[in-house]
Amino acid sequence: MDIKPLPEKLLLHGGTILDPKAQRSFTGDVLIIDGKIAEIGSVGSNTDSTKIDCSGLIITAGFCDLHVHFREPGREDKETLASGSRAALAGGFTRVCVMPNTSPPIDTPEMVGNIIDKAADLPVHIHPIGAVTQQQKGFELTEMGGLLETGAVAFSDDGLPISNGSVMRMALEYAGMFDVPVINHAEDLTLRNDGLMNEGRVSTQLGLPGNPALSEITMVHRDLELAVLTGSKLHVPHVSTAGAADLIRRLKAKSQNITAEVTPHHLFFNDEALKSFDTNLKVAPPLRSETDRQGLIQAVLDGVFDCIATDHAPHTIEEKEGTFDLAPFGMIGLESCFGAVNRVLVREAGLSLEKLVQLLTVQPRRIMGFDDDLLQVGKKAELTIFDPDLKYTFQVSDIHSKSANSPYVGHQLIGKARITINKGIIAKNH
Amino acid sequence: MLQNRHLLGLENYPREDIQTILDTAFSFREVLDRPVKKVPALQGKTVVNLFFENSTRTRISFELAQKRLSADTVNFAASSSSLKKGESFKDTAQNIEAMKIDAVVMRHPTPGAPWHLTKFVDAIIINAGDGTHEHPTQAILDMMSLQEKFGRIEGLKIGIIGDIRHGRVALSNIYGLITMGAEVTLCGPANLIPPFITDLGVTVNHNIDEVLEWADAINILRIQRERMGIGLIPSIREYRRLFGITTERLAQHKKEIVIMHPGPMNRGVEIDSSVADSDQAIILDQVLNGVASRMSILYLLLGGKIEQPK
Numbered sequence: 183m184d185i186k187p188l189p190e191k192l193l194l195h196g197g198t199i200l201d202p203k204a205q206r207s208f209t210g211d212v213l214i215i216d217g218k219i220a221e222i223g224s225v226g227s228n229t230d231s232t233k234i235d236c237s238g239l240i241i242t243a244g245f246c247d248l249h250v251h252f253r254e255p256g257r258e259d260k261e262t263l264a265s266g267s268r269a270a271l272a273g274g275f276t277r278v279c280v281m282p283n284t285s286p287p288i289d290t291p292e293m294v295g296n297i298i299d300k301a302a303d304l305p306v307h308i309h310p311i312g313a314v315t316q317q318q319k320g321f322e323l324t325e326m327g328g329l330l331e332t333g334a335v336a337f338s339d340d341g342l343p344i345s346n347g348s349v350m351r352m353a354l355e356y357a358g359m360f361d362v363p364v365i366n367h368a369e370d371l372t373l374r375n376d377g378l379m380n381e382g383r384v385s386t387q388l389g390l391p392g393n394p395a396l397s398e399i400t401m402v403h404r405d406l407e408l409a410v411l412t413g414s415k416l417h418v419p420h421v422s423t424a425g426a427a428d429l430i431r432r433l434k435a436k437s438q439n440i441t442a443e444v445t446p447h448h449l450f451f452n453d454e455a456l457k458s459f460d461t462n463l464k465v466a467p468p469l470r471s472e473t474d475r476q477g478l479i480q481a482v483l484d485g486v487f488d489c490i491a492t493d494h495a496p497h498t499i500e501e502k503e504g505t506f507d508l509a510p511f512g513m514i515g516l517e518s519c520f521g522a523v524n525r526v527l528v529r530e531a532g533l534s535l536e537k538l539v540q541l542l543t544v545q546p547r548r549i550m551g552f553d554d555d556l557l558q559v560g561k562k563a564e565l566t567i568f569d570p571d572l573k574y575t576f577q578v579s580d581i582h583s584k585s586a587n588s589p590y591v592g593h594q595l596i597g598k599a600r601i602t603i604n605k606g607i608i609a610k611n612h
Numbered sequence: 613m614l615q616n617r618h619l620l621g622l623e624n625y626p627r628e629d630i631q632t633i634l635d636t637a638f639s640f641r642e643v644l645d646r647p648v649k650k651v652p653a654l655q656g657k658t659v660v661n662l663f664f665e666n667s668t669r670t671r672i673s674f675e676l677a678q679k680r681l682s683a684d685t686v687n688f689a690a691s692s693s694s695l696k697k698g699e700s701f702k703d704t705a706q707n708i709e710a711m712k713i714d715a716v717v718m719r720h721p722t723p724g725a726p727w728h729l730t731k732f733v734d735a736i737i738i739n740a741g742d743g744t745h746e747h748p749t750q751a752i753l754d755m756m757s758l759q760e761k762f763g764r765i766e767g768l769k770i771g772i773i774g775d776i777r778h779g780r781v782a783l784s785n786i787y788g789l790i791t792m793g794a795e796v797t798l799c800g801p802a803n804l805i806p807p808f809i810t811d812l813g814v815t816v817n818h819n820i821d822e823v824l825e826w827a828d829a830i831n832i833l834r835i836q837r838e839r840m841g842i843g844l845i846p847s848i849r850e851y852r853r854l855f856g857i858t859t860e861r862l863a864q865h866k867k868e869i870v871i872m873h874p875g876p877m878n879r880g881v882e883i884d885s886s887v888a889d890s891d892q893a894i895i896l897d898q899v900l901n902g903v904a905s906r907m908s909i910l911y912l913l914l915g916g917k918i919e920q921p922k
Contacts, residue, residue: 383808387623389723389745389783392807459724503702505722507743 183272183582185305185609188563189232191215192608193225197236197567200536201557202243202544207536212241214563217606222559234601236567240535243543243556244276244564244604247516248443249340249365249419249491252278252308254300256285261496261584263297266516267306269494269583271609273516274542274566274599277307279550282318283341289313291328298333305607307564309335309550314353314364318342321349323356330360335550338365340419341466343401345371351408358414363441363549365417366405368426369467373397378506380422380453380468388456390506393468395423402426406433409440417549418442420493422467424477431486441549443491444478446515446522451475451589461502461509462589465495479531482541489546490538492519496585514583518576520568521595528570529596535570567601574598614912618737620726621746622787630755630792637756637901637908643680644904654683657914658713661687662704663740664720669875669899670740670750674717677906683914686713701725702732709733715914718742736913741780750874751784753905755792757898758829761870766793771823773855774833774882775804775844781833781874786812799823800833800855803844820855821864829870832857835882848881858884868892875899 192214199222200207211225252266261269263280270278280297282288288297294310301308312329316322318339326337337357344350344366357364374397379385381392402418406429409416416437421427421444430442447465452472455463463469481487495512502509515522520542527533547554556564576590602609614629622630643651659678661671671687678685690704708716715736718726723745726737741747758765770789776782776798786809789796796814798805805816817823824830835851845851852858857871871883871893879885888895 381807383811386806386808387783387812389743389780391744394807459727500700503700505701505720505728506724507722 183268183609183611185268185271185607188214188217188603188606188608191231193231193233194236194241194567195233197239197241199557200240200242200539202536202540203555203557205536212565214603217563219557219559219561219563222557238571239567239569239600241565241567242539244566244602245274245520245542246277246546246552247275247492247494247519248279248417248489248546248549250278250280250494250516251283251496251512252280253284253496255296259584260498263301263304263308265582265584266494267304267308269514269516269581270306271602271604272580272582272599272611273519274568274602275306275516276564276566276602276604277309277547277552279309279311279335281338281340282311282313283339287313287318288334289316289318289324291325291332294329294332294334305605305609307605309333311336311338311340311365313337314339314344315349320344320346323353326357326360330362336363336365336417338367338419340365340367343367343369343371347404347408350405351412354408354412354414354416358412361415363415363417365419366401367419368398368401368405369393370397370401373400377468378464379456380470382453382471384453384456390456395425395470395474398423398467399425399429403429406430406440409433410436413437413439415439416441419491420445420448420467421478421487422448422470422474424474424481427477427481427486431481431484434486441488442486443489444482444487445491445493446519447513447589449475449478449482449526450522455589459506460589461504461506462513462587464506464509464511465513466511479526482527483531483533487541488549490519490523490541491546492516494583496583497587498585499587502587512587514581514585514588517580517582518588518590518595520599521574521576521597522590524570524597525595563603565603566599568597568599570597572596572598617913618726618730619748619909619913620737620739622748622751622784622791623746625748625787625791627791630752630788633752633905633908633912634756634759636912637752637905640907640911641901641904644900650680650682652682653911654678654681654914657715658684658686659715659717659910660708660713661685662708662716662718663687663689664718664725665741667719667741670719673899673902674740674906677903677910680903681907681910683910701728705729705732709735715910738909738913743780744778745780746784747780748784748788749902749906749909750781751788752909753898753902754785754831754872754874755788756901756905757872757894760897760901761894762828765789768794769797769826769828770794771797771799771827771830772833773799773820773823773830773857775835776800776809776833777804777806778836779833781831785831786814790814797823797826801845801851821861824861824865824869825867827869829872830857831872831874832883833874834876834878837878852881856882856884857887859886862887862892870894872898
């Protein structure tokens with residue numbers, strides 16, 4: 183991947199412009215001058231600008247991922263804000279929200295400020311999510327007001343559930359004052375027990391301790407009812423079970439403030455894949471049964487999910503080379519995201535490409551209150567240009583993260599970001 | 613020759629290969645009855661017994677099988693706790709491989725560890741038990757003992773009694789017995805039967821007397837004392853009341869069923885001493901057949917006799 187400063191005048195010529203906000207697409211050009219969109223439509227090629235032929239490609243708003251782990255500070259051997267930004271650009275993402283389960287966690291205004299400062303000059307917009315509780319211990323609320331003032335956009339103890347129902351209620355009540363979402367990693371640890379994978383026929387066949395679907399369903403149910411009770415914004419991350427998706431479908435009818443995300447990997451893989459004992463498939467919540475996977479796909483088609491989020495979770499090769507019990511939970515996902523969800527949702531399940539792009543652009547931006555109307559003259563160029571038809575085998579060379587714990591390596595994906603334009607730079611995938 | 617290079621588990625293992633292993637095991641069983649119990653079949657081959665978990669009988673059985681076949685044998689007892697301290701599984705495996713060995717017999721506490729090992733070494737791998745997953749050589753020796761006793765496996769009714777969830781013996785037995793055409797019923801406390809186990813083609817019955825009435829043979833699994841006190845088994849008294857194979861309980865049934873136990877036994881817990889020592893029990897035959905079965909597996913996987921260098 184090449185990352186270069188944007189030329190003074192850049193013409194994206196002859197692409198399909200897909201405006202997810204206006205919900206329309208048309209063939210045309212985009213002229214970018216000094217990093218801002220100067221013209222959209224039929225610009226023609228008779229200008230003195232640098233020209234990129236975009237025929238066969240789709241020009242749209244930059245992808246936005248509400249759920250990544252960039253490991254800084256503390257585990258810079260796995261990922262840094264800088265290396266994570268490269269992975270994001272390679273996947274077509276211009277804007278990400280980083281989870282606070284770093285070491286130490288992002289639980290003070292000073293820590294938030296530190297992330298903001300470090301990310302300022304990086305080519306991707308990085309928004310910290312602040313911890314819900316101090317040291318993510320699940321008891322004392324953080325200084326949420328201060329965290330928001332210094333740049334946090336939401337709250338989560340992700341990686342760890344807020345097990346105590348009263349604490350979760352207080353978090354929703356308190357965050358509700360600021361009208362920002364609380365994101366709870368919903369797994370009942372007492373039901374999960376020592377589970378390493380989805381509890382089902384496959385876990386029994388493999389002799390691996392199972393994590394029942396119920397561990398997610400019960401806690402998602404609690405959180406949804408608390409959201410209805412408090413009226414506060416709740417965002418449900420990485421939904422893995424059809425049961426939780428059904429509850430979200432039902433409870434959304436009672437509150438406008440409930441949103442939910444689904445990951446590419448829960449849509450792409452099922453627990454049968456674990457028969458390889460590939461530790462890159464060890465993830466929390468776990469890859470579920472085919473019935474769950476189909477349930478999640480149907481929920482996407484029904485509009486239950488508001489966005490796709492990768493839960494990009496880098497871990498070192500050394501850690502993932504261990505035996506299945508010792509390997510940490512998590513997989514990277516930024517680079518493989520579009521090719522995976524485009525294949526599963528658009529090619530296999532019949533979702534329209536326009537809807538998929540909304541799940542990656544305007545819809546996540548609305549959850550966090552980011553500007554979602556990017557294809558407008560005068561706006562700073564924050565664009566993704568992708569090839570929706572490219573079929574390829576995902577390879578280690580597609581990975582730009584500092585870690586390589588991707589189970590997609592060797593799998594066929596369809597669709598790939600070609601060019602990402604953001605913050606005055608242009609990144610080109612090979 | 614067998615279709616798979618390794619013996620990792622019996623899930624989806626070909627029926628004809630199980631039969632080949634059993635047939636070969638019976639011919640080695642004859643060797644074990646000779647005054648001189650050693651054959652030169654694996655002369656020049658080196659086998660490492662890599663045990664990340666304590667085991668006495670399985671390791672001795674393998675070692676004896678290797679010695680009877682004239683293979684060179686090395687024992688490596690690594691505690692899994694040393695791995696947790698930082699020594700990587702990969703390093704241990706590759707170090708051993710670097711010493712030019714032909715096969716690794718591995719016992720490991722983690723399900724899937726032998727599959728993991730295949731990624732790091734080229735040697736032939738035999739699973740000697742991976743956590744709560746599989747223990748294929750135990751299932752082979754159990755099937756050999758059934759075949760010896762009944763002359764067939766197809767159509768036999770086999771009860772597996774006890775803690776199915778935390779044992780590796782049950783799963784490999786289920787895979788092997790179903791493949792060979794036997795019927796399997798599991799019997800034990802409901803919380804020690806894994807969920808979805810009936811998807812594997814077995815039935816579950818928590819009434820031990822009904823299972824004893826039905827079965828041709830029962831395989832009694834050890835109740836590990838460490839399962840007590842963490843909510844899994846209320847007490848030994850309760851366990852014996854519901855599932856213990858006692859003399860009195862067996863006496864109620866007219867049919868004399870065959871009693872098996874993979875060992876080590878807790879006499880007085882899951883099995884009465886008098887039952888273990890009765891003529892119904894083939895527990896010591898299982899032990900001898902274990903050596904013959906492992907000889908057969910080693911012989912078939914390691915390619916039998918090698919040519920002397922010219």
